Amino acid sequence: xxxxxxxxxxxxxxxxxxxxxxxxxxxxxxxxxxxxxxxxxxxxxxxxxxxxxxxxxxxxxxxxxxxxxxxxxxxxxxxxxxxxxxxxxxxxxxxxxxxxxxxxxxxxxxxxxxxxxxxxxxxxxxxxxxxxxxxxxxxxxxxxxxxxxxxxxxxxxxxxxxxxxxxxxxxxxxxxxxxxxxxxxxxxxxxxxxxxxxxxxxxxxxxxxxxxxxxxxxxxxxxxxxxxxxxxxxxxxxxxxxxxxxxxxxxxxxxxxxxxxxxxxxxxxxxxxxxxxxxxxxxxxxxxxxxxxxxxxxxxxxxxxxxxxxx
Amino acid sequence: xxxxxxxxxxxxxxxxxxxxxxxxxxxxxxxxxxxxxxxxxxxxxxxxxxxxxxxxxxxxxxxxxxxxxxxxxxxxxxxxxxxxxxxxxxxxxxxxxxxxxxxxxxxxxxxxxxxxxxxxxxxxxxxxxxxxxxxxxxxxxxxxxxxxxxxxxxxxxxxxxxxxxxxxxxxxxxxxxxxxxxxxxxxxxxxxxxxxxxxxxxxxxxxxxxxxxxxxxxxxxxxxxxxxxxxxxxxxxxxxxxxxxxxxxxxxxxxxxxxxxxxxxxxxxxxxxxxxxxxxxxxxxxxxxxxxxxxxxxxxxxxxxxxxxxxxxxxxxxxxxxxxxxxxxxxxxxxxxxxxxxxxxxxxxxxxxxxxxxxxxxxxxxxxxxxxxxxxxxxxxxxxxxxxxxxxxxxxxxxxxxxxxxxxxxxxxxxxxxxxxxxxxxxxxxxxxxxxxxxxxxxxxxxxxxxxxxxxxxxxxxxxxxxxxxxxxxxxxxxxxxxxxxxxxxxxxxxxxxxxxxxxxxxxxxxxxxxxxxxxxxxxxxxxxxxxxxxxxxxxxxxxxxxxxxxxxxxxxxxxxxxxxxx
Numbered sequence: 050x051x052x053x054x055x056x057x058x059x060x061x062x063x064x065x066x067x068x069x070x071x072x073x074x075x076x077x078x079x080x081x082x083x084x085x086x087x088x089x090x091x092x093x094x095x096x097x098x099x100x101x102x103x104x105x106x107x108x109x110x111x112x113x114x115x116x117x118x119x120x121x122x123x124x125x126x127x128x129x130x131x132x133x134x135x136x137x138x139x140x141x142x143x144x145x146x147x148x149x150x151x152x153x154x155x156x157x158x159x160x161x162x163x164x165x166x167x168x169x170x171x172x173x174x175x176x177x178x179x180x181x182x183x184x185x186x187x188x189x190x191x192x193x194x195x196x197x198x199x200x201x202x203x204x205x206x207x208x209x210x211x212x213x214x215x216x217x218x219x220x221x222x223x224x225x226x227x228x229x230x231x232x233x234x235x236x237x238x239x240x241x242x243x244x245x246x247x248x249x250x251x252x253x254x255x256x257x258x259x260x261x262x263x264x265x266x267x268x269x270x271x272x273x274x275x276x277x278x279x280x281x282x283x284x285x286x287x288x289x290x291x292x293x294x295x296x297x298x299x300x301x302x303x304x305x306x307x308x309x310x311x312x313x314x315x316x317x318x319x320x321x322x323x324x325x326x327x328x329x330x331x332x333x334x335x336x337x338x339x340x341x342x343x344x345x346x347x348x349x350x351x352x353x354x355x356x357x358x359x360x
Numbered sequence: 361x362x363x364x365x366x367x368x369x370x371x372x373x374x375x376x377x378x379x380x381x382x383x384x385x386x387x388x389x390x391x392x393x394x395x396x397x398x399x400x401x402x403x404x405x406x407x408x409x410x411x412x413x414x415x416x417x418x419x420x421x422x423x424x425x426x427x428x429x430x431x432x433x434x435x436x437x438x439x440x441x442x443x444x445x446x447x448x449x450x451x452x453x454x455x456x457x458x459x460x461x462x463x464x465x466x467x468x469x470x471x472x473x474x475x476x477x478x479x480x481x482x483x484x485x486x487x488x489x490x491x492x493x494x495x496x497x498x499x500x501x502x503x504x505x506x507x508x509x510x511x512x513x514x515x516x517x518x519x520x521x522x523x524x525x526x527x528x529x530x531x532x533x534x535x536x537x538x539x540x541x542x543x544x545x546x547x548x549x550x551x552x553x554x555x556x557x558x559x560x561x562x563x564x565x566x567x568x569x570x571x572x573x574x575x576x577x578x579x580x581x582x583x584x585x586x587x588x589x590x591x592x593x594x595x596x597x598x599x600x601x602x603x604x605x606x607x608x609x610x611x612x613x614x615x616x617x618x619x620x621x622x623x624x625x626x627x628x629x630x631x632x633x634x635x636x637x638x639x640x641x642x643x644x645x646x647x648x649x650x651x652x653x654x655x656x657x658x659x660x661x662x663x664x665x666x667x668x669x670x671x672x673x674x675x676x677x678x679x680x681x682x683x684x685x686x687x688x689x690x691x692x693x694x695x696x697x698x699x700x701x702x703x704x705x706x707x708x709x710x711x712x713x714x715x716x717x718x719x720x721x722x723x724x725x726x727x728x729x730x731x732x733x734x735x736x737x738x739x740x741x742x743x744x745x746x747x748x749x750x751x752x753x754x755x756x757x758x759x760x761x762x763x764x765x766x767x768x769x770x771x772x773x774x775x776x777x778x779x780x781x782x783x784x785x786x787x788x789x790x791x792x793x794x795x796x797x798x799x800x801x802x803x804x805x806x807x808x809x810x811x812x813x814x815x816x817x818x819x820x821x822x823x824x825x826x827x828x829x830x831x832x833x834x835x836x837x838x839x840x841x842x843x844x845x846x847x848x849x850x851x852x853x854x855x856x857x858x859x860x861x862x863x864x865x866x867x868x869x870x871x872x873x874x875x876x877x878x879x880x881x882x883x884x885x886x887x888x889x890x891x892x893x894x895x896x897x898x899x900x901x902x903x904x905x906x907x908x909x910x911x912x913x914x915x916x917x918x919x920x921x922x923x924x925x926x927x
Contacts (some may be wrong), residue, residue: 086431086508088807089825091841093526094511101506131600132424134581141599181695200631202657206636213640214633215626216602284833304628319804 053342065329070322072328073112076321081318083128093140102128104321106178115325124329125322130315140308144330146216146308147300151292154230158288161231162238163274169239170246170277171269181239188236197229199325201302214304226303232286233291237284245277257279275349282345289338293331367457375886389577402887409923414622414904415644416638417628421602425594426580427562428500432510433915439562440914441606441623444590446475446493446544448558451920455556455827458590459488459566459613463556466800470551470865475544482568482611492566498531501565510883513563513825517555519547539628548877551864561826591618591919602627606918619906619922635899644904648897650774655713656899663898668724668911670832671821672716673768673889680814685764687846689886690755695817696741696882696889698748699786705892708782709775712895717742717880720829721893724911727871733829740882741890745790752791765795769815780819783891795879813844819891819922823911830859831912836887847887854882901926 084090084098099105103114118125124136131139169181204225205213211225212218249255250273258268291311300307308327315323420434427439438450444756448458457463461478480488500510501524511525519535534549548555558564571579571587578585583597583604591612598603609615628634631649635656648656656662664753675695677687685691701715714722716741716756725733769897770780777800784796796817797915801809809815824831834840834856840847855877864872879886898906903926 082800082807082809084508087513087804088810089512089841090508091511094508097503097525098506098508124917130423130431132426134599134699139600142598194623201633201636208639213636213642214628215637215642221623228477302630302633304602304626304633306600317802317804352718 050347054340057340057343059338064336065332066116066335068332069116069329070112072325073115074108076316076319076324077108077111077317079319080243081319082279083321085318093271102126104128119329124326127323128320130311130320130323135340136322139311139323140326141306143306143311146223146305147296147309150226150230150299150305150307151296153223153227155234155288155292157227157283158231158234160237162235165235165239167269167274169243170250170273171265172324173247178243181243181298182292185236185240185243188232191232192298193229193232194302195301196232197226197299200225200229214302216303216305218289222305226299226305229299229302230296234288236287237291238281241281241284242274242277244275245280249273249276274324278349279346282342282349285342285345286335286339287333293334295312364732366436391673395602407924409903409925409927411927412923413521413837414620414623414918414921414923416623417634417641417643417646419626419627419634419647421627422597422604422637423599424580424582425586427496427565427567428505428510429580430562435913436562437916438594438606439565440590440910440916441918442586442590442592442594442609443562443565444480444566444612445559445561446477447556447559449557449827449908449913449917451908451917453827453908453910457562458560460559468714470484470553471548472749473546473548473555473564474539474544475540475889477544478613479885480589480704481611482571483593483609483611484571485611485899486568486570487541488566488589489541490544491509491541492563492568493544494534494536494538495569496565496567497536497729498534501525501534502526502531507563509563513558513561517548517550517552518559518768519549521549527850528698545624550861553864553867553870554826554830557827557912591615592620604835614919618919620918623918631709638899638901641901645898645907648899649711653897656897657710661899661900661902663900665896665898665909666714666721666723667823667894667896668721669821669823669894670716670719670721671819671891672719674810674815674818674820675847675888676813676815676818676845678813679816680812684816685755685759685761685766686816688755689761690751690758691764692886692889693741694748694752694755694791695787696886697751698790699783699891700743700745701892702780703745704782705895712897713895714895715743716890716893717882718890719882720832720874721724721824721834724824725827728867731791733871733875737878739880741886748790749792752794756793760765763795765797766816767797767799768802768817768819769799769806769809770819771806772802776800776819780890783819810844821894827912829878831854833874833877833881834860836881845887847885849885849887852877852885855880 069302083102083104084095087095090098096105103111115125116143124140127134127136127139163182169178172178201213204210212222216222255268255272258272296307296309297313300310308330311323312327312331315327379616403837412643418434420432420439422434422812424430425435425438427443429437430436435715443457446458447455450456452842459477459480460475460477462670463473465471477488477490481890482488490792497514499505500507501514501521512523514521515525516522520529520533524531524534535687537545537856539545552558566589568587575585580586582599583594588592588594588609589612591609591614592606593609594603595607603626605625608618608621612618613702628637631652634643634646635652637643675686675692705715707711718734718737722734723733727733728734756764768780768784770776780800784798788794789794810818822832822835836847836855837856855873859870859873859877863873882890903923904921905924906921908916908920910917
């Protein structure tokens with residue numbers, strides 16, 4: 050196991066280095082200049098501003114400078130969004146709220162989704178089942194920004210149950226954004242758990258368990274649920290991506306000082322160091338999730354072996 | 361099992377309510393227009409509420425609070441309220457002495473200005489001196505600082521600015537000296553008739569050398585590491601966050617005029633969220649864009665302001681080094697007269713904008729008898745489908761072609777795309793044989809294509825940097841940064857040159873020259889085709905009074921604002 054994780058960690062570093070390289074060069078071919086008032090400055094004045102951020106050096110030099118800084122944990126400085134500020138500081142100051150609503154959304158969505166899926170499977174073809182399927186379809190097909198806007202309008206503005214927006218009332222401020230983010234994981238989890246459980250519930254060993262006199266809840270949780278979890282874990286990765294991309298818009302709608310909206314903005318305004326910083330941040334996040342998912346497989350189902358089955 | 365049932369019910373309720381809300385939302389959207397009931401009927405008799413707190417929104421973060429490095433609207437607006445220069449724009453948008461004690465002494469040739477400073481303090485209690493101005497200006501012109509606005513504002517006006525920015529001279533050789541603690545002398549290269557209004561621009565504010573040196577790299581990184589000399593101080597700004605406040609500055613020389621105690625600002629980028637926050641009563645003012653401008657067009661708390669920003673077509677006569685159809689003056693005139701601007705502002709933009717038949721905006725500059733430059737020069741090039749068609753026919757004949765295909769390069773915002781689609785339809789209808797291709801790109805890309813002169817027609821806009829027609833008039837002289845369209849007319853160039861040079865001390869003749877130059881640019885040459893002057897719609901709670909909107913520099917002054925009738 051340790052050897053496996055070690056190997057994976059090495060791959061992770063290689064992956065990150067490749068991502069950094071690709072992003073760096075892709076970003077440099079982006080049209081536009083990071084100098085905000087470029088339309089007002091003469092070429093000489095512009096050169097002065099660009100030299101301040103090392104943009105006058107040849108591209109390979111800029112690349113090696115950046116990668117060398119990266120090795121030492123230096124993500125560079127922001128050019129126009131937060132002039133002269135360390136990108137590490139920007140990311141650190143912005144990741145808290147994103148992580149909070151992301152985790153809450155994921156947790157809420159997965160837990161509710163599992164319950165919904167289980168109930169639907171246990172009461173197959175009842176109205177409960179149909180409504181849960183309906184919710185799952187709604188949750189998958191309606192994008193999170195629509196939910197976010199509706200939640201804001203009704204729960205915030207009309208009924209005044211939660212803050213309309215802004216990040217000022219601690220946990221209360223995080224409720225609506227988390228719910229908006231929870232919709233996709235909820236729907237996905239419900240759908241997978243339902244399908245899997247129905248299949249498992251129809252299998253021979255469940256019939257055997259029933260014949261042995263195991264209670265309904267014992268069958269549901271001990272036997273059916275555990276087996277149904279495996280496909281769910283598989284979609285955890287894509288769900289994390291959905292949460293990340295969802296957070297871009299949800300953060301903007303609820304005016305949350307998160308990192309998602311910075312990511313998009315930085316590309317629009319060619320703030321090179323921020324583009325690199327946020328891309329790498331998201332990449333690390335995703336790679337770690339994928340690793341965790343792979344490790345979880347082994348925990349949930351001992352039949353899946355990670356080390357390649359040599360022993 | 362019991363618990364899970366509750367969870368399940370809860371989730372069902374949540375999801376269904378959100379979904380049902382989607383169905384019922386359509387006919388309910390305008391309920392938000394109701395004004396908060398408690399404010400109705402209250403009279404703004406000018407009596408102040410005991411709580412003087414204003415709650416506002418911005419649409420972007422503060423990139424930097426370093427006066428030498430800032431180049432964005434958010435920071436400039438804050439500078440205008442937490443710092444101050446020699447002059448300040450007053451409630452009528454005229455430059456009035458601020459840190460300067462009265463008008464400066466001007467030498468006969470208009471090249472030397474001597475300002476006497478009033479007694480005023482930084483927020484730490486130390487006095488503002490003439491040396492603070494010298495330090496600030498030198499810092500901004502020093503190429504090592506990398507200031508985007510330093511050279512832009514000073515080169516060509518202040519002695520040696522051009523050479524220092526180019527690295528040929530030392531910053532200490534800039535034409536500004538502290539004669540003594542309270543006397544500042546400025547040497548100009550040429551007379552600058554609008555020099556007082558320049559002094560209200562943040563680039564010319566004083567900076568505190570001792571403070572900046574002491575803070576080093578930490579300077580301006582958050583509100584703790586800043587020093588102020590304006591009506592307010594900036595607080596609660598962590599350097600990257602979406603929130604900050606302004607508190608009344610007790611050290612401000614005119615503190616007794618300032619009524620507001622606190623201004624709370626939050627960055628809200630989503631227009632719908634901003635409107636919701638306004639309607640919830642949490643925010644006192646919101647800008648209205650696109651659909652919201654139309655939705656709230658009849659709201660009693662609607663404010664419409666005219667901005668001094670003009671949008672126009674740049675007509676590129678030489679794309680990638682090759683002359684195109686736009687090098688023909690009749691083709692350009694046909695395009696400039698070929699679209700209905702009134703319908704554009706009424707139906708497509710619907711945000712209080714005006715059709716522009718001019719380059720220098722209306723309600724922006726006034727001569728000594730307070731006559732608007734616009735009233736002097738009037739409407740220059742108007743929509744006229746028939747004349748457009750005639751020009752077009754002549755132009756095609758001169759070119760010896762029957763069909764012309766042109767590209768319109770424009771912005772990628774919703775407003776820009778709608779406008780360009782409308783203009784395409786108008787031009788194709790009014791000018792037979794014209795095919796327009798639309799190309800929508802982000803702002804940065806548009807600048808790059810402009811730089812490379814790789815476009816046919818471009819929708820562009822310009823806002824002023826100082827209060828004088830010249831900030832617009834000189835945009836398109838031969839070889840200028842904005843003239844990436846191969847336009848050149850020696851008569852126009854000469855008029856601009858004389859207005860900047862020998863006529864600088866003769867205001868009437870100078871205005872005449874600028875008016876003439878605008879006529880040549882638009883009527884004779886149709887070098888550009890003006891489209892509209894931008895309006896801005898906002899909702900403001902009725903208890904908010906006295907926010908002053910400015911045409912350049914910082915957008916707003918809160919110095920005179922107060923809350924009355926909220927309680």
